[in-house]
Amino acid sequence: MLEKKASDKAELDQKVLLNVNELILPYLENLKRRKLKPKERLCIDIIESNLKSIISPLMNNLSDELIKLTPAEIQVIDLIKRGQSTKEIAKLMNLATSTIDTHRNNIRKKLGLKKEM
Numbered sequence: 001m002l003e004k005k006a007s008d009k010a011e012l013d014q015k016v017l018l019n020v021n022e023l024i025l026p027y028l029e030n031l032k033r034r035k036l037k038p039k040e041r042l043c044i045d046i047i048e049s050n051l052k053s054i055i056s057p058l059m060n061n062l063s064d065e066l067i068k069l070t071p072a073e074i075q076v077i078d079l080i081k082r083g084q085s086t087k088e089i090a091k092l093m094n095l096a097t098s099t100i101d102t103h104r105n106n107i108r109k110k111l112g113l114k115k116e117m
Contacts, residue, residue, distance in 0.1 A: 017058040020051055026075035030093075068110045076103045 028048050036044070069077070072093070079089045086104070090097045108114035 013058045017055050020055050021071070022074045022078045024051060026071055026078070029071065069107065073103050073107050073110075076100060077107060080104075 025048070028044055028051075031044055032041070032048075075093065076089060079092065084092070086097050086100045089095075090100045093100070105114070
């Protein structure tokens with residue numbers, strides 16, 4: 001029973017960490033690249049700092065496969081999960097569709113979903 005509780009806690013920690021890294025931080029980075037008023041930039045910096053403080057104790061439990069992924073690849077994965085096409089992802093991330101295709105191929109390779117030739 002204690003092992004199950006520890007396993008459940010580790011799983012919850014990993015889900016929280018992945019959700020913050022996949023669903024929040026990439027969009028904060030996107031906002032930071034825009035022209036913002038100093039007060040807006042400060043708010044974004046505070047949000048980012050607080051989120052990183054919350055998830056920092058959870059970083060040790062992150063699986064090796066997900067550590068290999070870049071923030072952009074994690075963002076692409078999230079958008080794919082939401083049903084976005086390559087063209088839609090490219091527009092949202094302000095990148096070329098060929099760049100998104102490269103990210104998708106790298107994700108497949110890193111997660112072992114693509115055979116090495």
